[in-house]
Amino acid sequence: MDVMARIELALESAIKGTEVPGTPPRLAEAMRYSVFPGGHRLRPRLCVAVARACGDDAPELTDAAAASIELLHCASLVHDDLPCFDDASIRRSKPSVHKAFGEPLAVLAGDGLIVLAFDLLARAAAQRPDRLIPLMGVVSRSVGVPSGIIAGQAWECEPQADLSEYHRAKTGALFAGATMAGAAAAGADPTPWRFLGERLGEAYQVADDLRDVAADPEEIGKPVGRDAALGRSSAVRELGIAGSLKRLDELAESAIDSIPACPGQAELQALIRMESRRFLPKDLARAAA
């Protein structure tokens, strides 16, 4: 099956499991709205790609790992969009969850997605109980405290923040969670896969900064020019557009070079080379091709 179809199916089945008699209907609706329709599903696709490169001998567990990473990503978007943080009205080309359902349901939908992510892992591990502990370990580290995406977001509340720590936690952590969870789901040691995820997370951050100055808002489904408006640090502010494109290439190359020896190493290298161009806004990708 096509990777994207596989991921959508796993997410659909996870969300479907919450839409049962007894669930408050508006909460179920808000949770589905938070997850569908999705964005590029970069993190779960990366998770599946790594699991495949490692043999993917427990595809149900791979699917659960990928869906779990994406649910946690969606939860973080819903909470980060809240009025007390970014106060974002638009996400993925539609009203943000709190705009559509109100703040209480946005808080609860995010909470519910976090719990669902862990529940999913435990249920899928029935056939491979020995893989649950390492899988839970990498997933919880990628979202929690001290260095997951929740900690990353919390750096925005500190009077002083270490910017590289902030970006590593806010973006890199869940990309590293994706590669490591893919490896753990396939029974491989997740540790050597951390660097690949962290580098791709950094590349994504640079590409996101480029999109913020150079993309069409319709293309990316959210407003542009936010970094400059909010005085945020950004690769483009630091390196310019050409410098940022060069940095993106270097990051992608060092990510590719780091891929550990595994049955599907060559294919994964080719895939990541191809995909790293897709992070870019269309005009820049054409210009850089």
Place this chain on the structure above:
Amino acid sequence: MDVMARIELALESAIKGTEVPGTPPRLAEAMRYSVFPGGHRLRPRLCVAVARACGDDAPELTDAAAASIELLHCASLVHDDLPCFDDASIRRSKPSVHKAFGEPLAVLAGDGLIVLAFDLLARAAAQRPDRLIPLMGVVSRSVGVPSGIIAGQAWECEPQADLSEYHRAKTGALFAGATMAGAAAAGADPTPWRFLGERLGEAYQVADDLRDVAADPEEIGKPVGRDAALGRSSAVRELGIAGSLKRLDELAESAIDSIPACPGQAELQALIRMESRRFLPKDLARAAA
């Protein structure tokens, strides 16, 4: 070791694990503030009591289960106190988390505590990996969707709510999670332990309604008279004070009668009989003695 000391130690060790270099300091502070000083720690004490009745042959896992239940309880208090829900200024006799740290850190501290709860279970299961799946199952069901405390809170956002469903999910679910997690941590089948938790949750709800009309705010660490002020349904409104006290006794008796056969059955029965009086505000407990 005394049960209360055991629980405080498990919670202290969990929170300590987040206070490491790399954690945003204000987030770490807000998480500690959310958990300490605690309330009565009813749910984790119940969890440990059930594990002990079942033999408690993996005390580290019992401690993790109890701490995990309490962390999830604390997370729900922090999120439920937010301005978009109860807008509570005082909790456990001090400013609520969002009053002390601001809304962003209250959202993130709650999120962080949820992730920490699951992380704790996975780490403690290293010696007993076969128990992790049932344990995760009961814990995630007690907080998540369709019928955990998150769903319970979400009933407040519905135009129409089934009140018994609301109370069962909002309060009963985590008490049932506590009894079932205690059993699962000790390697027993958690299912027969659900009823005990649900009944005690219901009893707690009745006692809470009584406290809301009859307690001293200093005694319970939060304002009283909220149910009447907010037009909430309440056992006291339905049954009066005497009727509510009678209902509380019935619930405690049926809870005690439901305790499954296990090595520590008699002790657990005696403990719950004694403790069920402690739910009450002091004056009423004296009057009912």
